[in-house]
Amino acid sequence: MEVLFFLIPLSVALAAGFTIACLGSIRDGQFDDMESPRWRVLFDRNEKRPESTAVKPAATGLEMRMKPQRSEPL
Amino acid sequence: MTTVRFDDKIVRMFLFATLFWGLVGMSVGVLLALQLADWRFNFEIPWLTFGRLRPVHTNAVIFAFAGNAIFCGVYYSSQRLLKARLFSDLVSRIHFWGWQLIIVLAACSFVMGITTGKEYAELEWPLDLMVAVIWLLFAFNFFATLARRREKHIYVALWFYIGTIITITVLHVVNSLAIPVSLTKSYPIYAGVQDALVQWWYGHNAVGFFLTTPFLGLMYYFVPKAAERPIYSYRLSIMHFWALVFLYIWAGPHHLHYTALPDWAQSLGMVFSVMLLAPSWGGMINGLLTLRGAWDRLRVDPVLKFFAAAITFYGMSTFEGPLMAIKSVNALSHYTDWTVGHVHNGALGWVALLIFGMVYWLVPRMWNTKLHSIALANAHFWLAMVGILFYIVSMWAAGITQGLMWKEFTADGLLAYPSFLETVTKMHPYYLGRALGGVIFLAGLIMLIINLALTIRAGRFSEGEIQVPEPKPIEHKPSHWHAVLERKPFLMAILALVVITIGGIVEMMPTFLIKGNIPTIASVKPWSPLELEGRDIYVREGCYACHSQMVRPFRDELARYGEYSRPGEFIYDRPFQWGSKRTGPDLHRVGGRYSNLWHLRHLEDPRLTSPGSVMPSYAFLTSGVLDLGHITRKIQVMKDLGAPYSEEQVRHAGRDAKWQARGIADDLRRNGVDVAPDREIIALIAYLQRLGTDIKKGGPL
Numbered sequence: 001m002e003v004l005f006f007l008i009p010l011s012v013a014l015a016a017g018f019t020i021a022c023l024g025s026i027r028d029g030q031f032d033d034m035e036s037p038r039w040r041v042l043f044d045r046n047e048k049r050p051e052s053t054a055v056k057p058a059a060t061g062l063e064m065r066m067k068p069q070r071s072e073p074l
Numbered sequence: 075m076t077t078v079r080f081d082d083k084i085v086r087m088f089l090f091a092t093l094f095w096g097l098v099g100m101s102v103g104v105l106l107a108l109q110l111a112d113w114r115f116n117f118e119i120p121w122l123t124f125g126r127l128r129p130v131h132t133n134a135v136i137f138a139f140a141g142n143a144i145f146c147g148v149y150y151s152s153q154r155l156l157k158a159r160l161f162s163d164l165v166s167r168i169h170f171w172g173w174q175l176i177i178v179l180a181a182c183s184f185v186m187g188i189t190t191g192k193e194y195a196e197l198e199w200p201l202d203l204m205v206a207v208i209w210l211l212f213a214f215n216f217f218a219t220l221a222r223r224r225e226k227h228i229y230v231a232l233w234f235y236i237g238t239i240i241t242i243t244v245l246h247v248v249n250s251l252a253i254p255v256s257l258t259k260s261y262p263i264y265a266g267v268q269d270a271l272v273q274w275w276y277g278h279n280a281v282g283f284f285l286t287t288p289f290l291g292l293m294y295y296f297v298p299k300a301a302e303r304p305i306y307s308y309r310l311s312i313m314h315f316w317a318l319v320f321l322y323i324w325a326g327p328h329h330l331h332y333t334a335l336p337d338w339a340q341s342l343g344m345v346f347s348v349m350l351l352a353p354s355w356g357g358m359i360n361g362l363l364t365l366r367g368a369w370d371r372l373r374v375d376p377v378l379k380f381f382a383a384a385i386t387f388y389g390m391s392t393f394e395g396p397l398m399a400i401k402s403v404n405a406l407s408h409y410t411d412w413t414v415g416h417v418h419n420g421a422l423g424w425v426a427l428l429i430f431g432m433v434y435w436l437v438p439r440m441w442n443t444k445l446h447s448i449a450l451a452n453a454h455f456w457l458a459m460v461g462i463l464f465y466i467v468s469m470w471a472a473g474i475t476q477g478l479m480w481k482e483f484t485a486d487g488l489l490a491y492p493s494f495l496e497t498v499t500k501m502h503p504y505y506l507g508r509a510l511g512g513v514i515f516l517a518g519l520i521m522l523i524i525n526l527a528l529t530i531r532a533g534r535f536s537e538g539e540i541q542v543p544e545p546k547p548i549e550h551k552p553s554h555w556h557a558v559l560e561r562k563p564f565l566m567a568i569l570a571l572v573v574i575t576i577g578g579i580v581e582m583m584p585t586f587l588i589k590g591n592i593p594t595i596a597s598v599k600p601w602s603p604l605e606l607e608g609r610d611i612y613v614r615e616g617c618y619a620c621h622s623q624m625v626r627p628f629r630d631e632l633a634r635y636g637e638y639s640r641p642g643e644f645i646y647d648r649p650f651q652w653g654s655k656r657t658g659p660d661l662h663r664v665g666g667r668y669s670n671l672w673h674l675r676h677l678e679d680p681r682l683t684s685p686g687s688v689m690p691s692y693a694f695l696t697s698g699v700l701d702l703g704h705i706t707r708k709i710q711v712m713k714d715l716g717a718p719y720s721e722e723q724v725r726h727a728g729r730d731a732k733w734q735a736r737g738i739a740d741d742l743r744r745n746g747v748d749v750a751p752d753r754e755i756i757a758l759i760a761y762l763q764r765l766g767t768d769i770k771k772g773g774p775l
Binding site for chain 2 (some may be wrong): 002
C-alpha cells in the first residue's frame with residue numbers, strides 16, 4: 001500500500017508537468033487562434049506528389065473544395 | 075524558397091511492419107481462441123501452451139501492430155504538421171530496426187517461458203532496457219524535429235503525441251524496476267499489493283497512453299485529411315487532450331476493486347473513471363462531426379467508413395470502461411470474459427479499424443496511385459464488422475453467464491454451481507463464437523494486405539516534398555535560458571517532470587519499500603527454496619493467464635474458495651500473481667485442498683480429474699528437470715529485498731530444496747506413482763500446496 005506514497009506524487013508530478021506545459025503554451029499564444037489551425041492542416045497543396053485517391057482520381061483542387069459547401073457552424 | 079523532402083521511406087518501413095505484425099499477432103490470437111475452445115490446439119508443444127502464447131498475442135498486437143502503426147502515423151503526420159524532415163535518418167533507422175529486434179526477441183523469450191509474469195509488461199529486464207533505449211531515441215527524434223519546425227503552432231495531434239511519449243517513458247521505467255537473478259530472470263523491487271498497484275497503474279495507463287492518446291492524435295490528423303473537412307471544433311479537441319491527460323492517470327485502481335487495495339483508493343479510481351467519460355465522448359463527437367458534410371462520401375469511401383466505425387467504437391468502449399469501473403458492476407464483470415470483450419471492443423473496434431483506415435489512405439498517396447479495389451476494401455469493412463460483432467457478443471454473453479453462474483446460490487444457501495468445471499464447459503459455444511469472430515476479422519486483414527500489395531505493385535513510391543519560404547526554421551530569439559525555456563513549453567514540461575520524478579523516486583523509494591515489507595500477519599512466512607522454484611515455474615508457464623490468486627470478500631467466493639485474501643499474505647510475492655481472468659478457478663486457497671497425487675494427475679492431464687477442462691496438459695513438467703543453478707542467488711535477492719531468510723537458509727537453499735522435493739516424491743511413491751524428486755512438477759506441486767495456507771496456521775489476521 002505504501003507504494004501509493006510514491007505513485008500519487010509521481011502522478012501529481014506528471015499532472016504538474018502537463019499543467020506547466022498547458023499554462024506555458026497558453027502564455028506562448030498556442031491556443032489564441034482556434035480557427036486557422038484546423039484549416040491549415042488541410043492545405044498542404046504545395047506538397048509535390050501527384051494527388052490521386054481511391055475516390056477522386058487525380059484531382060487536385062483541394063483549395064476549391066475548401067470553400068464551404070454548406071453553412072458552417074464553427 | 076527551399077525544398078524540404080520528407081522521410082517517407084521510414085513511414086513505409088513502419089507501415090509494412092504494422093501489417094506484418096498485425097497478421098502475426100492476430101493469427102496467434104485466433105490460435106489462442108481455438109485453444110480455449112479445444113485445448114488440443116496447442117498440439118501438445120510446450121512452446122504453444124496457452125500461458126506462454128498469450129503474452130505473444132497481447133504484446134504482438136499492442137506493441138508490434140499498434141506500436142508500429144503509431145510510429146508510422148506519427149512520423150508521417152509530424153513531418154507534414156511541422157513542415158520539417160525528421161531530425162535524423164539514422165536515428166529513425168535505429169528506431170525501426172531496434173523495435174523490430176525487440177519484438178522478435180520478445181516473441182522468442184515468451185514462448186521459451188522467459189517472462190516477468192506482469193501482464194502487458196512481460197519483457198524480462200534486458201529487453202526492458204532495450205525498449206527504454208529505443209523509446210528514448212524515438213522521443214529524441216520527435217522532439218528534435220519539433221524543435222526544428224517551421225510552423226509555430228503545435229497542432230492538436232502533436233500534443234497527443236507529446237503526451238504519449240512522456241507518459242509512456244515514466245510508466246515503463248517505474249513498472250520495470252527489478253533486480254536481476256540471471257540474464258533471463260529477475261524479481262521486481264515491489265512485492266504483493268505494491269506490485270499489483272504499480273502494475274495496474276501501468277496497465278491502465280498503457281491502455282490510455284499507448285492505445286488511446288496516440289491514436290487520438292492520428293484521428294485528429296487523418297480524419298480531417300481523409301474527409302477533407304476541418305476538425306469540427308478545434309477548441310474541443312484541445313480540451314479533449316488536456317482533460318484526458320489530467321484524468322487518465324487517476325483511474326488505474328479500477329482494476330483492483332474489492333482487492334486488498336484501500337477503499338478510498340478504489341473509490342478515487344472509480345470516480346475518475348466515470349469522469350473520463352466526458353472528455354472521451356467530447357472527442358468522439360468531435361471526430362464524428364468532422365465527417366459532417368462528408369456523410370455522402372461515407373457510402374463510397376472505405377477510408378471514411380473505417381474512420382467513422384473506429385470513432386464509434388471509441389465511444390462504445392469509453393462508455394463500457396467507466397461502466398465496468400463502477401464497483402457494483404465490477405463485482406460481476408471482473409475476472410470474467412466480459413473484460414476480454416471490452417479489451418477487444420477497443421483493440422479491434424477502435425485501434426485496428428483506425429489503423430486500417432489510415433493505411434488505406436496512406437498507401438495510394440505514397441505510391442501515387444489509386445487503391446486497387448474499393449469493392450475489396452468495402453468487403454473488408456463488412457467482414458471486420460461481422461468479426462467484431464461475433465467476438466464481442468460472444469464475450470458479453472460468456473462474461474455475464476460466468477459472472478452469474480459463479481454467484482448463483484440455491485434456495486438452501488448453497489452454491490448452485492459448486493463445481494467450477496460446470497462454468498467452464500458452459501463457455502464452449504461462446505468460445506467457438508469468439509474464435510469464429512477472430513477468423514473473420516483476420517480474413518479481413520488478409521484482404522487488406524492483398525489489396526494494398528496490388529495497389530503498391532501498380533504504383534510508384536515517392537517521397538513528399540514541400541517548398542518552404544526560408545531556409546532556416548523559425549527563430550526563437552534566445553536571451554536568458556529561462557526565457558528560452560518559457561518559449562519552449564514542452565521542453566520546460568519535460569525538464570520539470572524529470573526533476574520532480576527523480577526527486578520523488580530518490581526520496582520515496584526506500585521508505586515505501588521497507589515499510590511495505592513489514593509482516594503484518596505473523597504466520598505468513600517466506601517461500602521455501604523449492605516453493606520459490608515452483609512459483610517461478612508458475613510464472614514461466616503463465617498460469618496467471620487463466621487463474622487468479624485473489625479471493626474477494628463476496629459470499630460466493632468465500633463459499634467457493636475459502637477465506638478472502640488479506641494484503642499481508644502477499645508480502646513475499648514477486649511478482650504478484652493476482653491475475654485478471656478466471657478461465658480456471660482462483661488458486662489462492664488451493665493449498666492443501668487436494669493431495670499431491672491429485673495435482674500430479676491433474677497437471678499431467680487435466681481431463682483425467684476434470685473431464686472437459688480446457689487447461690493445457692503439463693506432462694512436460696514431469697520430464698523437465700528442475701534447474702537449481704540459481705537457487706542461492708534467488709534466495710539471496712529475496713533476502714536483499716527484505717524477506718527474512720537467515721544466512722544459513724541462503725547457503726543451504728539447494729540442499730533444502732532437494733530435501734523438500736524428496737518428501738513429495740516419497741508421498742507420491744506411497745500412493746503408487748514414481749516421479750524422480752528432481753522434476754519441475756514436484757516444485758510446482760510444492761508451491762500449489764503452500765498457496766494461501768499460512769494464515770490457517772493461526773496468529774492474528
